[in-house]
Amino acid sequence: xxxxxxxxxxxxxxxxxxxxxxxxxxxxxxxxxxxxxxxxxxxxxxxxxxxxxxxxxxxxxxxxxxxxxxxxxxxxxxxxxxxxxxxxxxxxxxxxxxxxxxxxxxxxxxxxxxxxxxxxxxxxxxxxxxxxxxxxxxxxxxxxxxxxxxxxxx
Amino acid sequence: xxxxxxxxxxxxxxxxxxxxxxxxxxxxxxxxxxxxxxxxxxxxxxxxxxxxxxxxxxxxxxxxxxxxxxxxxxxxxxxxxxxxxxxxxxxxxxxxxxxxxxxxxxxxxxxxxxxxxxxxxxxxxxxxxxxxxxxxxxxxxxxxxxxxxxxxxxxxxxxxxxxxxxxxxxxxxxxxxxxxxxxxxxxxxxxxxxxxxxxxxxxxxxxxxxxxxxxxxxxxxxxxxxxxxxxxxxxxxxxxxxxxxxxxxxxxxxxxxxxx
Numbered sequence: 001x002x003x004x005x006x007x008x009x010x011x012x013x014x015x016x017x018x019x020x021x022x023x024x025x026x027x028x029x030x031x032x033x034x035x036x037x038x039x040x041x042x043x044x045x046x047x048x049x050x051x052x053x054x055x056x057x058x059x060x061x062x063x064x065x066x067x068x069x070x071x072x073x074x075x076x077x078x079x080x081x082x083x084x085x086x087x088x089x090x091x092x093x094x095x096x097x098x099x100x101x102x103x104x105x106x107x108x109x110x111x112x113x114x115x116x117x118x119x120x121x122x123x124x125x126x127x128x129x130x131x132x133x134x135x136x137x138x139x140x141x142x143x144x145x146x147x148x149x150x151x152x153x154x
Numbered sequence: 155x156x157x158x159x160x161x162x163x164x165x166x167x168x169x170x171x172x173x174x175x176x177x178x179x180x181x182x183x184x185x186x187x188x189x190x191x192x193x194x195x196x197x198x199x200x201x202x203x204x205x206x207x208x209x210x211x212x213x214x215x216x217x218x219x220x221x222x223x224x225x226x227x228x229x230x231x232x233x234x235x236x237x238x239x240x241x242x243x244x245x246x247x248x249x250x251x252x253x254x255x256x257x258x259x260x261x262x263x264x265x266x267x268x269x270x271x272x273x274x275x276x277x278x279x280x281x282x283x284x285x286x287x288x289x290x291x292x293x294x295x296x297x298x299x300x301x302x303x304x305x306x307x308x309x310x311x312x313x314x315x316x317x318x319x320x321x322x323x324x325x326x327x328x329x330x331x332x333x334x335x336x337x338x339x340x341x342x343x344x345x346x347x348x349x350x351x352x353x354x355x356x357x358x359x360x361x362x363x364x365x366x367x368x369x370x371x372x373x374x375x376x377x378x379x380x381x382x383x384x385x386x387x388x389x390x391x392x393x394x395x396x397x398x399x400x401x402x403x404x405x406x407x408x409x410x411x412x413x414x
Contacts, residue, residue, distance in 0.1 A: 031342025
């Protein structure tokens with residue numbers, strides 16, 4: 001009887017440890033948050049070139065993550081990329097209309113992300129609006145090409 | 155020539171028959187779980203198959219996480235990208251190493267023991283005596299072991315990942331001096347709970363089913379002599395390892411191969 005209680009305790013601890021491990025993997029390793037997901041609002045931005053930007057890439061402001069890239073698709077009207085951003089609803093109505101979006105790279109080999117910087121317009125952006133002023137991803141090949149053609153001209 | 159073709163046909167038929175038998179066997183045993191007595195037997199097997207495998211799995215996980223961090227650091231530091239260490243350690247563990255290595259260890263530690271135990275029961279005619287007194291050995295002996303393996307391997311895999319990530323932290327952050335914030339931050343930015351943790355768990359569920367199925371079936375179907383037991387135990391480890399590694403490639407191609 002004693003042995004069986006001991007065994008039950010062991011198995012119970014084992015199961016518990018497994019579930020705690022799963023919680024750890026969720027919260028700490030994959031960065032899920034326990035708080036109820038804060039609402040988001042959507043913004044659109046068209047880029048001439050998105051480079052290596054992917055869905056789920058970060059959207060930052062002053063280096064702080066404020067949202068994620070929802071989807072990237074080709075806009076057949078202008079042949080550029082239409083990027084849907086979902087931004088924390090705390091910022092809804094607080095971003096001026098002339099906010100600019102730029103695709104930047106974190107570090108030399110890091111992933112690409114979108115950085116927002118605010119302008120000074122009195123009107124504010126709301127759900128579904130489009131960012132007019134965007135800056136495409138830097139593509140290394142284009143840069144090198146430009147550099148070479150400049151060097152030849154000189 | 156005709157004899158050769160006939161032999162080929164016989165081998166095919168034997169293979170299909172064995173597969174069918176193993177399938178029926180799995181189905182019948184899996185049904186034998188839900189009653190109260192079954193729960194008690196299952197608990198006992200969970201202790202043997204799961205809890206007792208914890209030590210070897212966790213220690214291996216720790217060392218594999220440490221080695222990953224060490225190897226990854228020496229490569230990443232050449233590109234000045236040692237901040238990506240956490241991401242590399244976590245993704246390699248969650249997607250590949252934890253499910254596969256835990257399953258291989260499980261096949262060696264628990265699978266072979268299951269085969270030998272059931273095989274010895276068969277050789278000493280305990281299984282046929284059970285049938286004589288009207289107890290179904292599939293329900294009494296095989297089902298609890300099957301379910302114990304099926305539940306405990308995913309839990310062991312989770313433990314493997316957790317300890318591995320911690321081992322990576324130990325080497326990468328404490329020893330080699332990667333900034334702790336970027337270790338966790340890069341990891342959290344790149345690991346997706348559904349795609350990485352979830353798919354890793356699906357993998358380990360598949361492996362758990364395959365490994366325990368092979369183990370109990372080899373034990374149940376072996377030739378009841380001492381040589382038969384030793385052969386069946388070897389076959390359990392060999393077949394499970396091959397099945398795990400082969401299935402792993404297929405599962406990886408299905409889960410993570412959609413970037414073409």
